[in-house]
Amino acid sequence: MTQLLSPQVQPPLGRSSRPRDAAFAGISRGSGIIVLFTMGAIGAFLLWKALPALRANTVPFLTSTQWFPDDPQPKFGIAALAFGTLLSSVIAMVIAVPVGLGVALYTSHYAPRRFAPTLGYVVDLLAAVPSIIFGLWGLQILMPNSIGLWRWFDQHLGFIPLFNNSQNIYTRSIALAAVVLAIMILPTVSAISREVFNQVPPGHIEAALALGATRWETMRTAVFPFARPGMVSAAMLGLGRALGETIAVALILSATFSINWHVTEPGGNTFAANIALKWNEAGNIGLGALIASGLVLYIITFAVNMAARVVVERRRDFSGAN
Amino acid sequence: MAKRIDVSDLNVYYGTFLAVEGVNLVVEPRAVTAFIGPSGCGKSTVLRTLNRMHEVTPGARIEGKILLDHENIYGPDIDPVNVRSTIGMxxxxxxxxxxxxIYGNVVAGIKLKKRTKKSELDDVVESSLRGANLWEEVKDRLDRPGSVLSGGQQQRLCIARAIAIQPQVLLMDEPCSALDPISTLAIEELIHELKQQYTIVIVTHNMQQAARVSDTTAFFNIAGTGKPGKLIEMNTTANIFGSPSEKATEDYISGRFG
Incomplete structure (x- = not known):
């Protein structure tokens, strides 16, 4: 053995301080604490700003559909806002999740090799388009051109209350806002689920094929079960964006404070759009009322994410993570 | 239940790259055929052409003919999906x-083909797991995920899954290379039992394993990087290890290279 390789330098075996390790541990711990602190601080801030308005309110905050916070007798409630927000987001999800998963599946497992990355980039680019552009497009292009579609729904599926339109006006509706929202969250859903589809170990796909699975059966046997937690996360992130989307919805909806299941009729409102539209004209109590509605949106988003976590955690043993 | 495989003039390509050239061989039913050879010689590639798994890789294709009994599995009317459920891997x-x-894994292949009654599935699960020598170890926890098992148990679970659909042929691509010696022994004993009913082809890096489990051995070799792999010699295992007719075979099995 050469001199160079023989054991010469004896490192001391006792404990030694490692400043870089300590610094790194401190930074990561600090980052974690800051996130938790920020979340808590936002909630506390909203509550603190909202409390005076909530005290002055003369109608039930959760169930009322009125919005007159700056009256001498302040009256405001979030029922219509919650209804519009949830309904538009749910419709957007119903459209965007299947399409987004389809796009993701196509780009990850079906598209020709040369073509797939390009398609992936285009979908990702869609996520980078500012929401005001989607709003303008919805208002200027989609709205005038979709009237025929909504009328068709009314005439042929009008027996379903959701598609019934008693006003015969088919613009500035929840349905239109939901379609725009769906297009906006589509890239989120599709990009995330594409990543998880791509992460499915080739061994599982080969195992399914070797058992005589067709391409679709391979997806069902090996790809979807493995990607399920990721698919849920993708849908929930999309839902989060839809719930909080402001400007596109504010442009499209003609704001009303009512609970109307006829989704193709004009009207409806959402938390975020209402805050954007009312903020400048709001008085003291009005601002507090808007912040209170923001607090509710915050809690709803939180609850949605927690629910998604529960769904993912429930079958942890079978996740393939171990 | 067991069928014979007859490979003639097989060339295997990845895109334009010729990976294996001019293979002619016969795999006898109810026997174990071992493919041995150094890394990159194409033995796994040839194995994967036998159940049309090779072409799953984009750009991969073959020339030549592979007969399962008398039917060309690369014939124009042949559905690769059906080939793969006839030849397990x-x-x-x-x-x-x-x-x-564990239960779900064993029945995964059956569930693809047809709706089956729960009682029938139960029977298949038991007989397949018994066939894979795993039943006693897992019968009380069939509802647990397959991933809780040890590596050797997982491999036997994969064998149970493969034989649950009652294939004609079982292909094994280095099935023991990720396992410890005790699990390897368990799998080798299992291969001995399985050959009563199945045609088995096993690729192995381990020459002792080939000598222990196989009846016939095929030695593949490669002339150099970028050159196609070739079948050098195929004979009874006793002959390959006792008196090989090719110099390259002798060098390889005596450990002079590879």
């Missing part, structure tokens, strides 16, 4: 479906 790395239970 076990992979190098144990790959039970992590999202399925």
């Amino acid at each position: 076990v992979f190098q790395k144990p790959n039970p479906f992590p999202t399925m239970s």
Whole structure:
């Protein structure tokens, strides 16, 4: 053995301080604490700003559909806002999740090799388009051109209350806002689920094929079960964006404070759009009322994410993570 | 239940790259045929052409003919999906479906083909797991995920999954290379039992293993990087290891290279 390789330098075996390790541990711990602190601080801030308005309110905050916070007798409630927000987001999800998963599946497992990355980039680019552009497009292009579609729904599926339109006006509706929202969250859903589809170990796909699975059966046997937690996360992130989307919805909806299941009729409102539209004209109590509605949106988003976590955690043993 | 495989003039390509050239060989039913050879010689590639798994890789294709009894599995009217359910495969790395239970893994192949009654599935699960020498170890926890098993148990679970659909042939691609010696022994004993009913082809890096489990051995070799792999010699295992007719075979099995 050469001199160079023989054991010469004896490192001391006792404990030694490692400043870089300590610094790194401190930074990561600090980052974690800051996130938790920020979340808590936002909630506390909203509550603190909202409390005076909530005290002055003369109608039930959760169930009322009125919005007159700056009256001498302040009256405001979030029922219509919650209804519009949830309904538009749910419709957007119903459209965007299947399409987004389809796009993701196509780009990850079906598209020709040369073509797939390009398609992936285009979908990702869609996520980078500012929401005001989607709003303008919805208002200027989609709205005038979709009237025929909504009328068709009314005439042929009008027996379903959701598609019934008693006003015969088919613009500035929840349905239109939901379609725009769906297009906006589509890239989120599709990009995330594409990543998880791509992460499915080739061994599982080969195992399914070797058992005589067709391409679709391979997806069902090996790809979807493995990607399920990721698919849920993708849908929930999309839902989060839809719930909080402001400007596109504010442009499209003609704001009303009512609970109307006829989704193709004009009207409806959402938390975020209402805050954007009312903020400048709001008085003291009005601002507090808007912040209170923001607090509710915050809690709803939180609850949605927690629910998604529960769904993912429930079958942890079978996740393939171990 | 067991069929014979007859490979003639097989050339295997990845895109334009010729990976294996001019293979002619016969795999006898109810016997174990071992493919041995150095890394990159194309033995796994040839194995994967036998159940049309090779073409799953983009750009991969073959020339030549592979007969299962008298039917060309590369014939124009042949559905590769049906070929793969007739010729089962076990992979190098144990790959039970992590999202399925032990029970679910065994019946995964059957469920693809037809709706089957629960009682029938129960029977298949028991007989397949018994066939894979795993039943006693897992019978009380069939609902647990396959991933809780040890590596050797997982590989036997994969064998159970493969034989549950009652294939004619079982292909094994280095099934023991990720396992410890005791698990390897368990799998080798299992191969001995399985050959009563199945045609078995096993690729192995381990020459002792080939000598222990196989009846016939095929030695593949490669002339150099970028050159195609070739079948050098095929004979009874006793002859390959006792008196090989090619110098290259002798060099390889005596450990002079590879």
